[in-house]
Amino acid sequence: MPQHIDRLVRKLESIGDLGAEDRRVIEQLPLRLRELPAGADAASQGQRPSASCLLLDGFMHRYKVVGNGGRQILALHTPGDIPDLMSVFLPVMDHSLAATVDCKVAFVEHRDIHDAIRQSRRLGELMWRDTLIDGAIFREWLTSMGRQPAANHLAHLICELFLRLQAVGLAVGNSCTLPLTQQVIADALGLSQVHTDRSLQILKARGFIEFEQNRLTVLDWDRMAAFAEFDPIYLHFKNAAYGRPCGRAE
Amino acid sequence: MPQHIDRLVRKLESIGDLGAEDRRVIEQLPLRLRELPAGADAASQGQRPSASCLLLDGFMHRYKVVGNGGRQILALHTPGDIPDLMSVFLPVMDHSLAATVDCKVAFVEHRDIHDAIRQSRRLGELMWRDTLIDGAIFREWLTSMGRQPAANHLAHLICELFLRLQAVGLAVGNSCTLPLTQQVIADALGLSQVHTDRSLQILKARGFIEFEQNRLTVLDWDRMAAFAEFDPIYLHFKNAAYGRPCGRAE
DNA sequence: CGTATCCTTGAAGGACTTCAAATGTTGTGG
DNA sequence: CCACAACATTTGAAGTCCTTCAAGGATACG
DSSP, rough: OOOOOOOOEEEEEEOOOOOHHHHHHHSSOOOOEEEEEETTTEEETTTOEEEEEEEEEEEEEEEEEOTEEEEOOOEEOOOOOOTTTTGGOSSSSSEEEEEEEEEEEEEEEEEHHHHHHHOHHHHHHHHHHHHHHHHHHHHHHHHHHHHHOOHHHHHHHHHHHHHHHHHOOOOOOOHHHHOOOOHHHHHHHOOOOOHHHHHHHHEEEEESSEEEETEEEEHHHHHHHHHTTTTTGOOOOSSSSOOOOOOOOO | OOOOHHHHHHHHHHOOOOHHHHHHHHHHHHHHHHEEEETTTEEEOOOOEEEEEEEEEEEEEEEEOTTTTEEEEEEEOOTOOTTTTGGTTTHHHHHHHEEESSEEEEEEEHHHHHHHHHOOOHHHHHHHHHHHHHHHHHHHHHHHHHHHHHHHHHHHHHHHHHHHHHHTEEEEEEEEEEOOOHHHHHHHTTOOOOHHHHHHHHHTTTTEEEETTTTTSSOOOHHHHOOOOOOOGOOOOOOOTTTTOOOOOO
């Protein structure tokens, strides 16, 4: 199997089942490989892209900009994701997609995605399911943003990112690479960078996490998940084996 | 055409095209008609419903409850919507669906929806598109919630609801029935009821709206839309004719 | 080694919450 | 048609969480 497609297959298999035939259809998708420098847009609000973007390596985010210059980050994406899959059926982008750090991506023409869906009903349904999970994550973010204090909301985001990275094999034991600045996290949480810093300090002081040099280590999953009121049901993983990456810190 | 299905057809035609054949498939969907009293759940978090709920008359909302007893409303639904369409491919409900006021609904078995999608590719794609627009609305709410002050956020919600009601023929001129209490609006905005009241007063004082006895009248769409930074692109209507229901108040 | 970026800290101010009570509205039975 | 109960809205006042502004300290990179 081509190395590039491996993460996509792994991602899809974390949320549903693929047959040999479906995998073959995926492997035959024509890809346009690209490198995106940090900060570059892969798609911009108002555009009508003819292709979607498969993230192979790095982190991406989707965002909107508001009148006063503020930025709201809507989603954070990990390798294996197709962040703008929705543009296959929603041709006009209502937000932008950007590389959070230097990224490797592959563009897939909408035409080819249509063909793939036509060849494999199951693959089409799995892609639909993927976009539905995308929506489920928005709902969870809305809830945390509307009804949770900053530190709990931050803890919730960290729980989610850790599980999603684990699902595609990017978490080793209780730690993972997480190259997000406080400003990026702040824009995802709807907070200021200053308050994000203070919230991070709370999580560190409580012994939930270490987070330095872009490396996140979860020291006490259970207490952090309780603090965040984190329930992974909304990620709709195929097997609920995820959700307990490590025990208490000794 | 059966009266019940009319609003669904109208809703779908506001976001895409239906052929005669697609309409026939819709009309033949077996429906279980029900009346739901205000406050009743049509589906609850954790459940695995075997049917989805088509709203025929009234208002519904989707929500999550958090630990301290707070409620976050994730979406407000108008007649013609299938609020839990996603449960066709996400079998476990990650949130609850309830009647905001007394409602008429029709339950449609997932099995029958699957059959309909198999009979009409176009209908399947339109339903996928509908769930994608559902997600687009979450993104917009996330942005307003994270980066807009309360009054602007409230104005944004009112703009959205008015256009969506207009799209299914439930707004006459510049006014519509909107039977939402301040508590419901507050839970949708992530605010307290008290602050929601004060924000409503701002919109009234500025001459943007009247809102009394469950009747909303838009007095100055242009200034309110500007205040809210409202751009209807995210609703992905088929024709962009919507978005200007009335001129300035004289 | 200097520059740019990111993180940390303090202090003042603002937006929103909570609590509590008064006022208004709706529906129901006498 | 009035009285009453239940519910919804309005108002005031005190307190909290978060923001903004501003400056200093780290860390990375050419």
